[in-house]
Amino acid sequence: MPNSQEAEEGLLSCIFQDPDRIMEARAKLQPEAFYHCETRTIFEELLTMDQEGIPLESVALNIRLNDQGKIERGLVRQGQATIIACSLVIPAYFDRYLKMIHDRWTLRKGIHGHLLAVRLMFRHLTDRMESEVAGTLTDCQNIVQMSLDGVKFDTGSSATLRECLSEHIDHMMELQQKKDAGIETLIPTGFPTLDRRAGGIGLNEYWLVTGPTKSGKSVLAGQIVKHAARRGFKAKIYTNEVQRVSYAGRFLASESSEFDGTVERHGFVNRKQQNEYSRAITALKNSIGDFIIIDNAAGKYVEDVVADMRLEARSGTVLFVVDLIGKLRTRASHGNRERELAHISGCLSDATKTLGIACLVVAQENEDGAVRESKALGMDCEAWLKLVHVRAEKRRGTVKFGSSSSEMDTQDEIIRNRRKLIVQLARGFAAGDVIDCAFDGARFFIAELDNHRTEES
Template identity: 25%
Template sequence: MGYFSIEAEQAVLGAILKSPDLIYETALQPEKFYHAGHRIIFEQMILLRDAEKKIDFVSLVASLGDQMQELGGTSYLLQLSQSVPTVANFTEHERIVNSKYLMRTGMESLGEVYGAGLDNPAEFAAELMDIAEKIGDESRIKEGFVHIRDGLENHFNQLQEKKYSDKPIGFSTAGTALDRITGKWQRQTLNIIAARPSVGKTAFMLNNARKNASEGMAVAMFSLEQPESQLYDRMVAAECLIEGERIRTGQLRDEEWAKYVTAFTKMVELNLYIDDTPGLSIQEIRSAVRKLKKKHPDLIVFLDYLQLVRGGKKFDNRNMEVGYVSTSLKQMARENDIPVVALAQLSRGVEQRQDKRPMMSDLRESGNIEQDADTITFLYRDDYYDKETEKKNIIECIVAKNRNGGVGTAEMINMKQYGKFADLDISHHELKDRRQGA
């Protein structure tokens, strides 16, 4: 099949000559016509429309002027007007013209990428993905208006399904108070967890991942900062309530070994996947997620951390690259119908203020993060800055942005020695019993 259809182009132009009001309904532009003469004719039709003049044989001949002879004279216009017996298939002919245009531009873009002589596979993949996304976006059929009756019937069915379904609505966060504020993490959302280094972002992520997996979800973790073995140390410590240092050195007491074996038998059954490849590009991450989603429909993705992901191609500055990654993560959430939770570093600006609770402006390197995110939660520990604070071992989860709900602060217990987070209303007796294996 060729990358143009002269017949479809003729049918579009002929239909407009037969029924001039179609010029107000079409979304085509002159450059989408392959035949040079057809581009000129359609361009003149657009000019007549914008000048609020009727499009007919006489006005079009006058508008074309001297160009008329180059196009084959008035006989060609007559041929066009007679080329379609009915305008009933106008939409289909319009679709063909648009599809052929997308194929031509796609092949031209591929030729440019080939001609650029790229020798980096990741950069090459990034360029190909950009081309594919652009063609996909432009070829997507636009549904247009939806009558409220149809929309509300669909809404009713969804609401009924939520009411009577056994499946949980949304993916749980680390704590019930945080769940109440955020409404949990929903599908097709990008959720940012941001803090300064050493506040507890990774531990918070691991607590979340473990909770989601225990609730029957599949979890994918991309750890660009820490190796897989360190994540296992931290997850086991939090699960068993054994001090992290004892896990790292292997110096476990007999009762701790028993707790470890019990946790081991539970954790190996979880659908939890870790990729600790350093320097991953966003294209590699999207490809891996797409494959895993085919195996596990109920999937949530965690990323540690956003600013370490490579854009996979050249950018004018660092802000543009981080913005590209942020937008790509949002697209990944939408196209796979999953929640994506990405950790993010905050700038040093936090340290310069008297109140060191983070703000939106502290997000490092790109305003796109704030724009793309559906929720943004900052982690803050007062004992990180003030050793004498009354809020020892308390972490504040500050929900600063929530596109589909409220904002506020949820407090949780932060047991740093275990890398464990717990709801604030858990009693000290309960925690003591857990540590002792009761």
């Protein structure tokens, strides 16, 4: 198995010479990172001594090891701690030794995870012949990933304000370099007010889209994906309301004014529609055909979706849409559906941070405007976009009942070609903005009305 006794002894020697290094070693390594029993035992005891406030020197360490019987049991050789402490190692090599130990630890964990995955695949042949192979392969991927998650080379969760400010400077310099090179670091939504205020969707952000039934939530998500794809951002949609063929039909309907989504039901009514359909097919294939992936996600587990996100992110996909989140499932048991949805939301939100991706989740609203699935969605997200029906104002009118009539308020009606997009929540930008939008449900189209058109209407 991958290991380096020289690196393990070298790291311990650096700690003896510079005891303050024990804090960094504690933050980045676990005792199991040391492959050899003797060095692992010494490291564990050094961690305990540091926690108890005992000076880290070889004499005190040898006494503790002897008193605990660890030398007698052969866990450490007599005087080995002294030999390591007195070895001629330069403390400046600490980082080098640390990385060597961590890399070999990672390889061992990876080997172990793959062995477990191979064992699971063999078990599938004997015990689970009737189950789907895809599910077993996903479980194998998760096993390997979980094996590696425990050995991330973290720089530490804590830092002084001075160090944080230095990190912020590095972040801004990297951001400015990308901007100067013409590289977009935020995914534009296609809504000018939102993009002007927010800049777009960040690559580690979780956005929520809600609205009542038939308000156009999927239309909004699809338009954002389409606009992002035209700007060169690769996206993937997990649809569990309609099949991917129908979802592709939505993009086609939004591409032309000659036909809408009903063409899938009754076919073409004339030659003009057929020609326009061919034009729209060609236009979409040539412009964004390779930038959007559509996945039939009905009945999928969130664990499988996150595993798929991890694979897609490696191939350059940066924007992921889950439509609807309420139809995802989880293998974990949480007692009730609301807690289950909170877990699902948390998994997707965590994925945006660990994978450096953007996730747009579509959810239903109750009549009172609250998220139907779980309140946790509103707490997990960086931005919450709400679609609202626009209604005509109530007016006084005469209503006839047979031979009689009376004055009363007429019922307000939904204006079908209008929607309001409300930024319900946004961390640091645009919260409270109300954006007037033109809407065409049959063509799966929604766009912000500019100020001039808003005034005219």
